[in-house]
Amino acid sequence: AQSVTQLGSHVSVSEGALVLLRCNYSSSVPPYLFWYVQYPNQGLQLLLKYTSAATLVKGINGFEAEFKKSETSFHLTKPSAHMSDAAEYFCAVSESGGNKLTFGTGTQLKVEL
Amino acid sequence: DVKVTQSSRYLVKRTGEKVFLECVQDMDHENMFWYRQDPGLGLRLIYFSYDVKMKEKGDIPEGYSVSREKKERFSLILESASTNQTSMYLCASLNTNGEKLFFGSGTQLSVL
Numbered sequence: 001a002q003s004v005t006q007l008g009s010h011v012s013v014s015e016g017a018l019v020l021l022r023c024n025y026s027s028s029v030p031p032y033l034f035w036y037v038q039y040p041n042q043g044l045q046l047l048l049k050y051t052s053a054a055t056l057v058k059g060i061n062g063f064e065a066e067f068k069k070s071e072t073s074f075h076l077t078k079p080s081a082h083m084s085d086a087a088e089y090f091c092a093v094s095e096s097g098g099n100k101l102t103f104g105t106g107t108q109l110k111v112e113l
Numbered sequence: 114d115v116k117v118t119q120s121s122r123y124l125v126k127r128t129g130e131k132v133f134l135e136c137v138q139d140m141d142h143e144n145m146f147w148y149r150q151d152p153g154l155g156l157r158l159i160y161f162s163y164d165v166k167m168k169e170k171g172d173i174p175e176g177y178s179v180s181r182e183k184k185e186r187f188s189l190i191l192e193s194a195s196t197n198q199t200s201m202y203l204c205a206s207l208n209t210n211g212e213k214l215f216f217g218s219g220t221q222l223s224v225l
Binding site for chain 1: 117144148153154155156157158161171172203205207208211212213214216217218219
């Protein structure tokens with residue numbers, strides 16, 4: 001069975017600071033891993049995905065994530081936060097590509113001046 | 114760009130009413146999904162469909178049914194709405210290479 005744990009339901013950073021959102025997964029087969037972002041009053045949008053190619057994945061808006069099998073982690077980072085990054089971020093895992101994703105509970109990112 | 118359109122942004126219904134939530138996608142995707150989103154619980158899969166007239170239960174199908182009569186349209190049905198079905202409902206479709214979900218803006222349903 002697949003599952004995802006996102007540590008920290010709320011994260012607050014200063015503008016220009018490093019963003020680190022944590023995600024740990026559980027999967028019985030090599031997983032597909034995703035980060036989605038949800039801006040206020042919108043649906044979710046794909047930020048980036050890991051599909052067994054390079055372990056360091058670059059996504060949109062300067063975000064990246066590193067797949068670490070030994071730690072069963074897929075943390076999301078961005079070197080310098082911008083006010084426009086304020087949103088809710090969801091990590092997701094699938095054992096079958098983009099089908100039947102299991103989502104984490106989400107992390108609300110707040111960016112302060 | 115792919116567009117996934119949910120017919121209503123906000124809905125208010127009474128307990129016991131039959132409720133239809135409609136979703137239309139414009140990219141000829143085969144796989145479509147219904148999720149509900151609740152604070153602290155993230156997104157949970159209710160039902161999905163991999164072709165016209167085909168459906169499979171997700172993780173929380175109880176109290177819901179779905180209909181997929183045409184490829185572009187996937188409907189979620191609450192046969193008899195209850196207060197614990199008050200939630201944000203998100204529809205999504207999966208692109209052809211199977212690696213990206215496209216979401217609608219959601220329907221906030223309140224059952225009173």
